[in-house]
Amino acid sequence: MTTLSELQPLHHPLFVQYDVQVHVKRDDNIHPIISGNKWRKLKYNLAHIVQNKNFNGVISFGGSYSNHIHALAFACFQKNIPCMGIIRGEKSYADNFTLTWARHWGMKLYFVDRKTYRRRHDADYLMQLQQEFPHNFIVPEGGSNKLALTGVAEIITELNQQADYDTLITPVGSGGTLAGLITGDINTVTSPHKILGIAVLKEADYLVDTIQSLLPTSAKQHNDWQLFTHFHRGGYAKFSPVDAARILEFNQITGVNFEPVYSGKMILALLDLLEQGYFPKGERIVLLHTGGMQGVGGMIERGILPADQWPMPEQANG
Numbered sequence: 001m002t003t004l005s006e007l008q009p010l011h012h013p014l015f016v017q018y019d020v021q022v023h024v025k026r027d028d029n030i031h032p033i034i035s036g037n038k039w040r041k042l043k044y045n046l047a048h049i050v051q052n053k054n055f056n057g058v059i060s061f062g063g064s065y066s067n068h069i070h071a072l073a074f075a076c077f078q079k080n081i082p083c084m085g086i087i088r089g090e091k092s093y094a095d096n097f098t099l100t101w102a103r104h105w106g107m108k109l110y111f112v113d114r115k116t117y118r119r120r121h122d123a124d125y126l127m128q129l130q131q132e133f134p135h136n137f138i139v140p141e142g143g144s145n146k147l148a149l150t151g152v153a154e155i156i157t158e159l160n161q162q163a164d165y166d167t168l169i170t171p172v173g174s175g176g177t178l179a180g181l182i183t184g185d186i187n188t189v190t191s192p193h194k195i196l197g198i199a200v201l202k203e204a205d206y207l208v209d210t211i212q213s214l215l216p217t218s219a220k221q222h223n224d225w226q227l228f229t230h231f232h233r234g235g236y237a238k239f240s241p242v243d244a245a246r247i248l249e250f251n252q253i254t255g256v257n258f259e260p261v262y263s264g265k266m267i268l269a270l271l272d273l274l275e276q277g278y279f280p281k282g283e284r285i286v287l288l289h290t291g292g293m294q295g296v297g298g299m300i301e302r303g304i305l306p307a308d309q310w311p312m313p314e315q316a317n318g
């Protein structure tokens with residue numbers, strides 16, 4: 001098996017000070033649009049749609065700056081699969097950075113209020129949606145379903161060929177990526193690695209159950225994973241100017257760009273854990289770069305991040 005992404009060593013004075021070795025798995029470089037965990041999670045979902053004659057389209061859910069919606073729109077455009085995004089928020093969001101591109105690639109957008117959006121996992125709501133669109137495959141928010149886990153698990157197969165390591169760290173939103181890593185780890189090694197998830201949203205303890213329910217039976221035996229729920233920095237997509245400055249400084253020192261909603265919160269958690277003496281000396285750490293750099297476009301657009309300091313993402317016209 002060839003590896004899809006490079007495992008790159010990261011250099012930082014704190015890694016020397018705390019005697020740890022850090023690498024980053026550059027899934028952000030897999031594809032300019034379908035980057036990071038999106039590529040991994042969509043791979044088998046899209047294959048399922050293409051192979052299954054009952055389906056001729058896909059429906060999924062997301063917020064108005066969703067990386068998943070953005071990547072799904074481009075992936076469907078490439079494969080000529082009609083797609084619809086059910087978006088939390090108002091119609092006026094259709095012109096923002098993320099959704100302008102999603103529309104450009106042919107995704108139909110359907111805006112719903114917060115109350116309706118909250119029903120996105122409810123069986124009765126999904127059944128109603130399926131009845132209305134019988135030939136569309138419904139992919140959950142963030143793309144996190146069992147098919148996604150198979151794609152994410154391939155990260156572990158690659159890592160096993162690339163390096164020996166002790167701890168793997170990933171940011172966590174809907175839980176599919178962490179669940180996929182746990183699954184891949186238990187299925188491919190005799191002595192499982194420590195896998196840490198950094199929840200990027202507030203009050204995320206419920207995600208432990210979500211992750212457990214996604215895991216296949218074999219992976220439920222993995223008992224060396226943990227979800228940290230106190231590194232969210234105020235909630236989803238929330239961060240202080242100091243947080244943003246710390247991420248930017250880390251980016252400048254290491255030469256790798258992390259964004260403040262997902263991968264950057266993992267970086268801040270790593271720095272905090274190092275300073276707390278969490279890692280034993282000599283620990284070999286792998287960080288999963290889950291992509292999502294398109295989100296920076298929306299934050300620059302809203303004035304949340306300064307354009308002269310953060311990289312405006314490039315987009316492919318397709």
Ligand SMILES: Cc1ncc(COP(=O)(O)O)c(C=O)c1O
Nearest residue numbers: 067173174175176177262290292
């Ligand atoms: C860039 C990025 N990183 C990490 C995550 C978290 O992944 P998951 O939702 O599978 O927990 C997401 C959301 O899907 C994301 O967009």
